Amino acid sequence: MEAYRQEIILGAIVLYMALCVTIGLWSMGRTRNAGDFFIAGRSLGPIVVSLAVFASTLSGFGFVGGPGLVYSVGVSSFWMVVISATAFGLGFFLVAKRIRMIAELRGCMSIPDVIAARYGSELARLLVAITIVLGVLGYLATQILAMSVVMQAILADTEMFADISLLGCVVLSSTVLVFYCVTGGVIASVYTDVLQGLVMMVAGFLILITAMQAFDGGLREASEIVLADDSESMMPFGAAGIVTSVGWFFVFGIGLAGQPHIVTKMMMNKKLADNRAVLPLSLLGYIVSALLWISIGLVMRAAVVGGGAEPLAQPDDAASTFLAMFANPLLAGIVFAALFAAIMSTSDAFLNIGAAAIIHDIPRALRNRPVNNELFWARVVTVILAVVAAGFALFSYYRDATLVALLGAFGWSTFAASLFPVLAIGLNWKRATTAGAVAAVTSALLINFVVQLAGITLPWGISGGLAAFVTSLVLFFAVSFATPQPKLAWDIDRMMDI
Amino acid sequence: MDRTLVAVIFAVVLAMAALLLLIGFAEAPANAAGVSHAEIAAMQAGGDGAARLETVGGYAFAFHSLLLLFTILLCVLSVNRAKRTSVFLGWMALTFAVNMLVWRQIYWQHQVFLESGETGWLLGFPTATAWQIYGIWFAGVLLIAVYSAGFRRYVLSEEDERRFEELLQEFRESRE
Numbered sequence: 001m002e003a004y005r006q007e008i009i010l011g012a013i014v015l016y017m018a019l020c021v022t023i024g025l026w027s028m029g030r031t032r033n034a035g036d037f038f039i040a041g042r043s044l045g046p047i048v049v050s051l052a053v054f055a056s057t058l059s060g061f062g063f064v065g066g067p068g069l070v071y072s073v074g075v076s077s078f079w080m081v082v083i084s085a086t087a088f089g090l091g092f093f094l095v096a097k098r099i100r101m102i103a104e105l106r107g108c109m110s111i112p113d114v115i116a117a118r119y120g121s122e123l124a125r126l127l128v129a130i131t132i133v134l135g136v137l138g139y140l141a142t143q144i145l146a147m148s149v150v151m152q153a154i155l156a157d158t159e160m161f162a163d164i165s166l167l168g169c170v171v172l173s174s175t176v177l178v179f180y181c182v183t184g185g186v187i188a189s190v191y192t193d194v195l196q197g198l199v200m201m202v203a204g205f206l207i208l209i210t211a212m213q214a215f216d217g218g219l220r221e222a223s224e225i226v227l228a229d230d231s232e233s234m235m236p237f238g239a240a241g242i243v244t245s246v247g248w249f250f251v252f253g254i255g256l257a258g259q260p261h262i263v264t265k266m267m268m269n270k271k272l273a274d275n276r277a278v279l280p281l282s283l284l285g286y287i288v289s290a291l292l293w294i295s296i297g298l299v300m301r302a303a304v305v306g307g308g309a310e311p312l313a314q315p316d317d318a319a320s321t322f323l324a325m326f327a328n329p330l331l332a333g334i335v336f337a338a339l340f341a342a343i344m345s346t347s348d349a350f351l352n353i354g355a356a357a358i359i360h361d362i363p364r365a366l367r368n369r370p371v372n373n374e375l376f377w378a379r380v381v382t383v384i385l386a387v388v389a390a391g392f393a394l395f396s397y398y399r400d401a402t403l404v405a406l407l408g409a410f411g412w413s414t415f416a417a418s419l420f421p422v423l424a425i426g427l428n429w430k431r432a433t434t435a436g437a438v439a440a441v442t443s444a445l446l447i448n449f450v451v452q453l454a455g456i457t458l459p460w461g462i463s464g465g466l467a468a469f470v471t472s473l474v475l476f477f478a479v480s481f482a483t484p485q486p487k488l489a490w491d492i493d494r495m496m497d498i
Numbered sequence: 499m500d501r502t503l504v505a506v507i508f509a510v511v512l513a514m515a516a517l518l519l520l521i522g523f524a525e526a527p528a529n530a531a532g533v534s535h536a537e538i539a540a541m542q543a544g545g546d547g548a549a550r551l552e553t554v555g556g557y558a559f560a561f562h563s564l565l566l567l568f569t570i571l572l573c574v575l576s577v578n579r580a581k582r583t584s585v586f587l588g589w590m591a592l593t594f595a596v597n598m599l600v601w602r603q604i605y606w607q608h609q610v611f612l613e614s615g616e617t618g619w620l621l622g623f624p625t626a627t628a629w630q631i632y633g634i635w636f637a638g639v640l641l642i643a644v645y646s647a648g649f650r651r652y653v654l655s656e657e658d659e660r661r662f663e664e665l666l667q668e669f670r671e672s673r674e
Contacts, residue, residue, distance in 0.1 A: 071540075071541065072540065072541055072542055073532060073542045074542070074544070075627055075630070076532075078627075078630060078631060079630075082630060082631055082634040082635055082638075083634065083638070084635075084638070085634070085635050085636075085637075085638025085639050085641065085642060086569060086597075086634070086637070086638035086641060087638075088638075088642065089573070089638055089641030089642045089645060090569055090572060090573060090641070092642075092645055093572070093573040093576040093577070093641075093645060093653075094572060094573075094575075094576045097653060097654055101662060104666065105665065105666060105669055218622060219622035219623070220619060220622045220623075222622075223619075223622060223623055223624065223627075227617075227624060229543075230535070230543040230544055230545070231544070231547065231611070232543065232544020232545060232546075232547045233542075233543060233544055234623075234624060234627060235544070235547060235608050235611060235624065235626055235627060236604045236605075236608055236626050236627050236629070236630040237544070237547075237608070238532075238544060239532035239533075239542040239543050239544040240531055240532045240542065240544075241529075241530055241531050241532060241544065241550055242550070242551060242554070242555065242558040243521055243530070243531070243554060243558055244531055244532075246558055246561060246562040246565065249562065249565065250565055253569075254565070254568075254569065272654055272659060272662070273649070273654060273659070275649070275653070275654075276645065276646045276649035276653070277646070279642055279645055279646055280642055280646050283639075283642060287635070294631075301541070304538060304541070305538065305541075311538045311539060311540065311541070312540060313540070314540055315540050315541075424572075425572070425575075428572075428575050428576045429500070429504055429575065430500075431500075431501075431504065458522065459521075459522055459524075459526045459530065460521055460522065460524070460526050460530045460531060460554060461530065461531030461532070462518065462521065462522060466518070467518070470511070470514060470515050470518055471515070473511045473515075474511055474512065474515050477504075477507075477508040477511060478508075481508070491665060491668075491669045491672075494665050495662070495665060497578070498578065498654075498658050498661055498662055498665075
């Protein structure tokens, strides 16, 4: 079997992508209007929503960057993973019920729609839509680049595609993604999420078993090797220290409820009461999949500091080196398919919310009416978004990484800082005002931009995202208290009493 | 009650902001956020753990404790006032207490290791790290149990669903 390693890996990826294309074709017939395209007509059952929520949460970062981070800074990055139960719990308490209600009440198709309905403000809608578009471009560019680099590495080892260029891999991987997003919209997105979530869970579980067998003494031996080399790396705050660790807990934990690609999924379930099952199922899927993050990173750090493996050229090589060293070809095939699944499940969510922001929200905010034939334009804009993001990815790879790094700053932490107060708290606190919302979003964008543009390094490993998040929370409350109590629309007022 | 609750939440946010400023202005040792590993490129090491906790360890402990309180208070805010019964508040208090116990154990067990250089082991990890991995997950699961098991009591009762249906009907009629 080892002799056919690359063929088996390639076969698993081709099979996975063929299934995604099939789901795209199947979904096309079920996508009849913009409501179907953006929020699946609020018709999904609890298992589908659960898998979509967790698959969107765990991006390619969880499969490549996460293990790389454990390799690089040790246990510090565990804080991003172990917070998941609290993060999902808080997110569902604050958002799940009300966002689903407001979506049905006002026919909302996007997060900016929800913000406009809650605050009665087109300015708030516009700001949130712009934040989402910037974030989508950054996220998509990094995800497409990661997907293409991995694909090139796999294909380069085969005879037929040994000379394939990165551009060829960008076209190949993006075509599948764009195909099912354009044909089936969010219906294809969530049903591919089901497939992607299942693949990720299988991979996470099998990798844990493999990692436990990498050393004779199991994970304890790996931990002992890391501890003996640098004890802090194996202690709870890791090499990055206590401030970075609790900062990650804050941004990744509390901030989950401000991630548009995740909370949008909470608008799609058929019944409000399904949320009680969606929450534990989502968490279960996430925990099983995230086992891969912890176990690969720890085993690779132990293997390198213990002298059992050569040092990695870069931390992000941890997952691929682990697979080459410890996994049989079949498992490697499943994990590579899971990696593509993780990247594509997040990317399709971003394509969807980005298209909604551009063709649904920005026109409404500026002209007070939507574009004609939203479904057609949603499909066109989905293609354009993917092409622009792929262009950014290639430009970043060949010329200058600054632009994508800058847009990448509009990732998780900027969404957390700008949207959590406005959305998660705003849906539960009637006294929150438009001015408070605008102050929160603006300050979060400004701080993240300035820290990134000026290359500012804050002391003690405090991230720009954490500083932005705390500032936006302070401003959201302070400005809301300082401005007159808003008069809510009667239906929103009553909805918030339920 | 919401006014008081939100005032407390705001006070917690202000206290966290103040602590972050105190941390930011505290003198940082060279290894505050890690240093390059002595032998392996692309790898960081923590170095002297006691040195970097000495200056801001207390602030960081307080910051995270407030963050846990913030989380629980937000969950309380999300529940309709009429449903914030003493039983619900008791569950929330228990969840906070378990979270604080786990956080205290993580911090304290780390201190014990820094002072003695020795650690116990639990399910593959040093005791302090085991508290982090298993404890934080378990404490979070409590929150999920309250949500899922108490869904009809605290989050959305059948009466709530009926009220929402009525609201939907009224809203649609008002648009016609």
